[in-house]
Amino acid sequence: xxxxxxxxxxxxxxxxxxxxxxxxxxxxxxxxxxxxxxxxxxxxxxxxxxxxxxxxxxxxxxxxxxxxxxxxxxxxxxxxxxxxxxxxxxxxxxxxxxxxxxxxxxxxxxxxx
Amino acid sequence: xxxxxxxxxxxxxxxxxxxxxxxxxxxxxxxxxxxxxxxxxxxxxxxxxxxxxxxxxxxxxxxxxxxxxxxxxxxxxxxxxxxxxxxxxxxxxxxxxxxxxxxxxxxxxxxxxxx
Numbered sequence: 266x267x268x269x270x271x272x273x274x275x276x277x278x279x280x281x282x283x284x285x286x287x288x289x290x291x292x293x294x295x296x297x298x299x300x301x302x303x304x305x306x307x308x309x310x311x312x313x314x315x316x317x318x319x320x321x322x323x324x325x326x327x328x329x330x331x332x333x334x335x336x337x338x339x340x341x342x343x344x345x346x347x348x349x350x351x352x353x354x355x356x357x358x359x360x361x362x363x364x365x366x367x368x369x370x371x372x373x374x375x376x377x378x
Numbered sequence: 379x380x381x382x383x384x385x386x387x388x389x390x391x392x393x394x395x396x397x398x399x400x401x402x403x404x405x406x407x408x409x410x411x412x413x414x415x416x417x418x419x420x421x422x423x424x425x426x427x428x429x430x431x432x433x434x435x436x437x438x439x440x441x442x443x444x445x446x447x448x449x450x451x452x453x454x455x456x457x458x459x460x461x462x463x464x465x466x467x468x469x470x471x472x473x474x475x476x477x478x479x480x481x482x483x484x485x486x487x488x489x490x491x492x493x
Contacts, residue, residue: 274418299480308382308469308484309421316478355420359480364409364428366480368421 267292269358269369277375278346286341286372288356297359298339299366300330304352312354315339326350351376380404382485384470390491391460399455399488403472411482412445412455415467424468427453429475460492 268291278284290296297316301309313324320332330341339356353373359366383402391397403410412424423437427447438444442460447453457464467489471482 269420297478297480301484306486308471308486309482310484311481314478314480357480359478364426364434364479365423366482370418370420 267296267358267367269356269367271354271356271369271372273372274370275373275375277377279377280348281345284341284343284346284350284374286354286356286374288339288341288369289337290339290356290358291337292358298330298332299357299359300324300328300339300341301355301357301368302326302352303355303371309355312341346374346376348376348378350374382470382472382483384468384485384488386488387486388489388491390493393462393492394459396456396458397460397490399457399468399470399490401453401455401470401472401485403451403453403470404474404483405451406474407472407483408450408475409473409482410447410453411471411473412453413469413471414439415469415487417466421469424455457490460490462492465490465492 270289299314300312303309312328315322315332323329353371355371356369357366385400408429410427413421425445426434442458445455467487469487471484473482
């Protein structure tokens with residue numbers, strides 16, 4: 266069965282520090298992978314997506330993610346975090362050719378000054 | 379507007395009452411999803427509409443939940459005889475035809491509180 270695991274419920278980083286949010290997935294074939302961000306009181310916004318090709322993908326707001334098939338991971342990274350990045354981040358896997366997307370439970374990011 | 383809109387933004391209701399939640403997708407988006415987001419949980423898929431096809435209702439948690447989409451645009455999620463466990467944020471998302479399942483545009487959600 267398809268599943269997405271985000272091992273960290275919450276993470277706190279200092280402003281200006283680097284960030285890595287972990288995501289592991291279980292899927293029978295090559296998945297479509299996504300990261301979304303949800304600011305307080307808002308819906309989810311797509312940060313980036315991976316379909317195929319280059320395993321390092323760039324997204325909006327300075328985020329990037331790397332697909333590692335051997336580790337079934339799709340970790341999200343940012344070199345320097347800004348206070349406005351404080352939000353909840355969701356990793357998701359989508360079936361190729363299907364309509365469903367499975368979301369992880371989310372990681373809440375706190376940014377301290 | 380250019381985005382997905384949902385109304386109301388907040389709804390407080392008494393246990394046992396019926397509620398209707400509305401979603402206006404992005405114009406031209408043929409796919410529409412409803413999700414439920416409970417505190418500290420991920421997104422729970424509820425129902426999916428695609429064009430004029432029969433909706434996929436496999437995520438609806440009970441027969442108290444139903445949804446319709448009129449004219450391929452606006453959708454209404456109805457919860458009958460609400461229970462306290464129905465308290466959650468209900469999110470709607472739409473997607474353009476031809477894009478992958480994960481490329482969804484989300485509305486801001488309706489926060490439902492059942493007292």
